[in-house]
Amino acid sequence: MNDFLDVLGRRILAASAVMGNFTLLIRASFYWLFRSRLEMRQTIIQMAKIGADSLPVTVMTSFFTGMVLALQTGISSQRLFNEPLFVGTVVSFSMVMELSPVLTALVVAGRAGAAIAAELGTMRVTEQVDALLTLGTDPVRYLVIPRFLAFMLVLPILTVMSDFSGTAGGLVVSVMRFGIPENTYWHDIIDYMETKHFYHGVIKSAVFAFAISFICSYRGLSTTGGAEGVGRSTTGAVVASMVAVLLLDYFASSVLVAMGIP
Amino acid sequence: MIRIRGLLKSFGRRRVLQGVDLDVGTGETVVVIGGSGCGKSTLLKCVVGLIPTDGGTIVVDDMNLQSIRGDGERSEWRGKFGYLFQEGALFDSMSVWENVSFGLKYMTAIPPSRYRRIASEKLALVGLKDVEDLKPAQLSGGMKKRVALARAIAASPRYILYDEPTTGLDPIMSDVINNLVLDLQKKLGVTSIAVTHDMKSAFKIATRIAMLHEGRVLAVGSPAEIRESREPAVRQFIEGRSTGPIGAV
Numbered sequence: 001m002n003d004f005l006d007v008l009g010r011r012i013l014a015a016s017a018v019m020g021n022f023t024l025l026i027r028a029s030f031y032w033l034f035r036s037r038l039e040m041r042q043t044i045i046q047m048a049k050i051g052a053d054s055l056p057v058t059v060m061t062s063f064f065t066g067m068v069l070a071l072q073t074g075i076s077s078q079r080l081f082n083e084p085l086f087v088g089t090v091v092s093f094s095m096v097m098e099l100s101p102v103l104t105a106l107v108v109a110g111r112a113g114a115a116i117a118a119e120l121g122t123m124r125v126t127e128q129v130d131a132l133l134t135l136g137t138d139p140v141r142y143l144v145i146p147r148f149l150a151f152m153l154v155l156p157i158l159t160v161m162s163d164f165s166g167t168a169g170g171l172v173v174s175v176m177r178f179g180i181p182e183n184t185y186w187h188d189i190i191d192y193m194e195t196k197h198f199y200h201g202v203i204k205s206a207v208f209a210f211a212i213s214f215i216c217s218y219r220g221l222s223t224t225g226g227a228e229g230v231g232r233s234t235t236g237a238v239v240a241s242m243v244a245v246l247l248l249d250y251f252a253s254s255v256l257v258a259m260g261i262p
Numbered sequence: 263m264i265r266i267r268g269l270l271k272s273f274g275r276r277r278v279l280q281g282v283d284l285d286v287g288t289g290e291t292v293v294v295i296g297g298s299g300c301g302k303s304t305l306l307k308c309v310v311g312l313i314p315t316d317g318g319t320i321v322v323d324d325m326n327l328q329s330i331r332g333d334g335e336r337s338e339w340r341g342k343f344g345y346l347f348q349e350g351a352l353f354d355s356m357s358v359w360e361n362v363s364f365g366l367k368y369m370t371a372i373p374p375s376r377y378r379r380i381a382s383e384k385l386a387l388v389g390l391k392d393v394e395d396l397k398p399a400q401l402s403g404g405m406k407k408r409v410a411l412a413r414a415i416a417a418s419p420r421y422i423l424y425d426e427p428t429t430g431l432d433p434i435m436s437d438v439i440n441n442l443v444l445d446l447q448k449k450l451g452v453t454s455i456a457v458t459h460d461m462k463s464a465f466k467i468a469t470r471i472a473m474l475h476e477g478r479v480l481a482v483g484s485p486a487e488i489r490e491s492r493e494p495a496v497r498q499f500i501e502g503r504s505t506g507p508i509g510a511v
Contacts (some may be wrong), residue, residue: 127351129314135413136337136344136368 022198025140026216029148032141040148046150050112054158058107061215062162065099065167074178084178088188091170092163093197099262100162101201102249105208108155109241110164113216116147117237121230129221146215155209156202163201196261200253203261207252211244263288263323264309264421264453265304270317271304278304278476281318291447291454293464295499296474297508302457305474306423308453310343311336322421330438341369342412344452348426350406352398352413352429358385359394369417374407375393387449388442396473406433411442415450422446424456428463436463461500474510 069091074084120143121128129139167189174180186222219237223229263455270280278301286292294302300501306311306446309320311327321326330336352361361378362384372380382394389487398406409429412424427443440463445469446452458464465485472482475495479490488496498506 122354126349127347129355130307131345131347131351131353133312134340134343135311135365136341136417184480 021222022214023220025144025221026214028138028140029033029144029214031114032138033145035146038076038149039142041166042142042146043149046146047154048102050108050114050147050150050155051158054108054111054154055161057111058104058158058162061103061107062095062100062166062182063169066095066102066171068174069094069099069166070170071177074174075182076118078178084174084180086188087170087178087180088167089183089192090166091174092159092167092193095166095170096163096193097196098201098249098253100159100166101205101208101243104159104204105155105212105245106242108151109208109212109216110238110246112151113212114234115242116216116222117220118230120217120236121223121233124221124223125226125229143221144214146219148210149211149216150220152206153208155212156205159201159205172174199259202258203256204249204252207248208245210247211214212241214242215241264455265321265323267306268318269305269315269320271313271315272309277477278310279308279315281480284440284472284479285483286453286455287406288453289444289447289451289457290469291467293295293468293471294455294457294474295459295461295464295471296345296408296457297499298459300474301477302459303425306345306425306455306457310423311339322406322491326447331434337369341417342421344419344422344437345409346410346414346422346424346427348429350410352399352406352410354398356397358396358398358401358409360388361398361409362416363411365417367403375395380416381412381458384416385409387415387446388412389438402478404438407431407439408436408442411439411446414444418450420452422452422454424454424458426458426460427456428460436460437466439463440466459499462503 070087073087073090076083077087120129121145129143131143132139169184171185174185175182216237219233219240223233225232264284264286266282266284267281270277271279272497282301282305284292284294296302296304296364302509304313308315311330315328322339325339325437327339330339332364340367350380353364357377359381362381366372366380367374375455376392382391385391385393386409388411390405390408390412390491393401393405393409401409424443427439431439432446437490443454443456444467456464456467468485471485471488472491474494475489481491481496491497495507498508
């Protein structure tokens with residue numbers, strides 16, 4: 001019994017230390033964000049890495065998701081009503097409010113988030129992070145803030161591109177598989193969709209960007225134990241980011257719905 | 263002048279530094295020797311402020327590390343030192359000249375237009391030329407060490423801390439680095455602390471040698487005094503014997 005309590009106590013203490021250090025990282029980031037000059041070059045490099053490099057896989061993922069949505073919706077609708085109804089509406093609403101922000105965040109967490117954790121982890125174990133301190137700059141200022149800003153700017157943009165890509169995928173299947181006229185597909189979207197639906201997805205993507213950037217930066221900077229530690233941090237960062245995206249998705253959606261941004 | 267008194271540092275339950283006392287006079291090169299894991303690198307990192315101490319004082323030029331408050335004072339403290347890391351710790355994504363000039367942006371008011379020229383000057387000082395545009399991955403171990411040394415002296419610090427300056431180098435390159443350390447001391451008049459377990463290097467570059475053992479400075483003296491020391495742990499270490507008071511870990 002004592003052993004069990006000992007292990008439980010250690011686990012609780014370790015988890016508390018992680019949460020505390022994670023919170024301190026966020027606090028330090030906002031401290032440096034408003035107190036120091038922005039590392040513009042680093043921020044642009046990170047935007048290119050996170051954005052441009054993730055764009056093809058994001059567009060491809062959402063395009064095929066849009067196609068599958070259109071296919072399933074069309075077939076279900078045909079079975080119920082003998083014709084494919086409101087395919088554009090279902091595809092676009094699903095993509096804009098839910099699938100684009102979540103899928104884009106998951107793809108970017110797996111690709112750019114892993115890269116960030118691995119890069120910062122390697123810098124930590126090779127003393128490059130310590131070198132930054134001895135050369136007069138803070139690692140949070142130089143490493144974390146550019147990545148945080150890049151995520152906050154790029155993930156919503158990628159999400160919007162994913163919206164268009166998914167909707168385009170749905171259009172291809174609607175026209176070619178079900179013979180729905182292109183105008184009908186677009187009218188199904190325009191007649192029902194409002195700007196606030198669009199905001200719903202974009203705001204959620206910003207919440208995901210915040211979580212992914214800090215989780216991956218934290219895991220990278222807290223790496224110990226050489227190459228094995230870098231591997232552990234990278235895997236841990238991706239898993240934690242993906243879980244955070246899925247959890248935050250529900251809570252962010254609830255808050256937005258309560259605020260009248262459905 | 264660096265004055266260290268009663269310095270304490272533990273990692274969890276492991277007490278690494280248990281009351282280190284050490285003075286480093288202006289223009290001196292004090293070499294700290296000791297077995298692996300005895301706390302030599304920890305001592306250097308405490309001095310530069312990379313890891314917080316648990317107790318004791320470190321005073322440099324009448325500035326006390328323990329009474330430092332705020333980022334301004336912390337930057338001023340770190341700006342006093344150039345630090346040569348064991349493996350160089352060069353930034354992989356940057357070219358050699360960008361590595362060397364990196365600290366100028368944050369520690370000096372020098373305009374960016376002069377960074378490249380200063381980097382070339384510092385590289386020449388450590389015997390390197392025409393390497394400015396190479397990446398660290400394209401350099402040999404000895405060249406990396408010299409680039410790291412050029413980076414450490416780029417902002418003209420008054421103190422240089424060397425963490426195992428000759429580790430991983432062949433004997434000839436080790437001697438090149440030893441000569442550079444001596445050369446920099448003469449040319450720049452810097453005060454240095456070097457930690458090493460390379461006794462040949464220690465005897466060559468030191469004005470005084472301090473032996474760290476069981477978290478304390480066991481003996482300190484000139485290279486000749488250390489060579490003649492009768493302290494069993496010192497004798498065991500400089501003779502490289504596996505038997506004696508220092509256990510092999």
